[in-house]
Amino acid sequence: MFNIEWTGEYIAFIVFSAVIISGAVFMINFTKVVHMVVSLAAVFIGIAGMFVLLNAEFLAFVQVLVYAGAVSILMIFGIMMTKHKESETESKRGLHSLLVGIGAVALFGILFYAIRQTEFPQEQPLQAVEDNTLEIGKLLFTGYVVPFEIISVLLTVAFIGSIVLAKKEANE
Amino acid sequence: MLSSYLMVAAILFCIGLYGALVKKNAVIVLLSIELMLNAVNLNLVAFSKYGVVPSLTGQIFTLFTIAVAAAEVAVGIAILIALFRARGTVNVDEYDEMRR
Incomplete structure (x- = not known):
């Protein structure tokens, strides 16, 4: 299972997925709203890197422009226009959070099982065109x-x- | 390689789902929905390279998804500002007229 060859694509994939997943987890755990938006911008930039790995250079630029640029700034404007108490109060709905967590983990389990079970045909991957x-x-x-x-x-x-x-x- | 990309997208989608259902701040709920949309975009682009019929169509689809998501964020923030003006709060638990 782990006999993968360490190509450059694989190393870059590991780095970008680490950026994406840690950014998302930090977004869930931070208490200040502005910090959450910044860590989400890191997630968007990581996904742009994934797009470069997948030979979608134009989409990577669109992702940086639209998501890391426009959407993050729009969210910061939204935070600015609606004065809140800077940091989010701790959720008191313990049971609700627990149930939602169980549901999300169960959904991930189903997706994991489905992805592991599926036989993906080993077709030739899309060759990188000269000008995407x-x-x-x-x-x-x-x-x-x-x-x-x-x-x-x-x-x-x-x-x-x-x-x-x-x-x-x-x-x- | 395809299943690795799908796995990252699945993790991202589940984190986004958790955030959208648990967080109380409406801005953060919108951000979590963006996270889920990005997971779907990643899937589309991964299938456009490694799928059964590799083609550029997946990237075109992703462009349309990004455009719709941008429109969704703009309208969402506008609704949020209007709601904040009317109610003075961004806590989603207090937007409960419909079930009273």
């Missing part, structure tokens, strides 16, 4: 042009909707 961004652009503007347009409409609607929702009512 070029290929994605070609595909996006030929086969997937309708979803692309729909997603632009969705983004516009979400943009206007969030402005309307968060706008302060004048007569209050």
